[in-house]
Amino acid sequence: MFDLSGRFALVTGATGGIGGAIARALHAQGATVALSGTRREALEALGAELGERAHALPADLKDPAAVDALPGAAEAAMGGLDILVHNAGVTRDNLFLRMKDEEWSEVIQVNLAAGFRLYRAALKGMMKRRYGRLIGITSVVGVTGNPGQGNYAASKAGLIGMSKSLAAEVASRNITVNCVAPGFIESPMTDSLNEKQRDGALAHIPAGRFGAGSDVAGATVYLASAEAAYVTGQTLHVNGGMAMI
């Protein structure tokens, strides 16, 4: 089950904790992967670690032209594009009353608008080949909201609504569009919490621990697989039970 041999996958934000785990998992299942991110050295290091079937494709998702070109570049590098995981995301947290226009627009641009452009560019080939897996990494806060993250929650909720609409448009072409919504995942951000903050967060997680990148990667591999052909327009929550929705 979940064999991805012969499939071609593009992952944005591949140098992050979650993105790296997703890229490793897709690769481990046999997929050829195109790794995208802004840090060229980190991408090349991950590519070297994975060895064969890995391509580093640096791109700045704040640049619309670069975003438009990325799926084509991935297809050219790998020889196809079956799976696209839009995982790249930024935060610019601030209280709503203090939020700057730039903080709003940068988060929307990278997390949501780049997803729109990537999906649009990838769709043509997927429609022709009658196969595709589009997966957006959203967030539990896109569904629950979170104080200080009006921009981030809006972008992640937007990704869910966009995915549902597109899922309805292209389901008949054997293309599925889904989201994975992580909760608290171990990362430099959770590492920087003090003990009180950490305990406060854990009190809301029935599983009693933060998630690992591999937890998110497992859900992503499932949605990327042939076995998930009849699952579309869905959001798979990976949050240890902190929000059951």
Next chain:
Amino acid sequence: MSDIAERVKKIVIEHLGVDADKVTENASFIDDLGADSLDTVELVMAFEEEFGCEIPDDAAETILTVGDATRFLEKNAAQA
């Protein structure tokens, strides 16, 4: 019938799975041939591939019938 018209007709028959005698010059993809809006996008993609030309979105929106497609492509081929 011109060569381009024949090729257009062939693509329409293949893509929409309709009988050849239904694919007349005035046949509307959506109203007469049962295409949905996504089919029309795919037809344009197929025309682009077959004739090696780019069909911009604003032009694509005016291609509603088999004849529209043939005329657009004949004009475009002439310019190429």
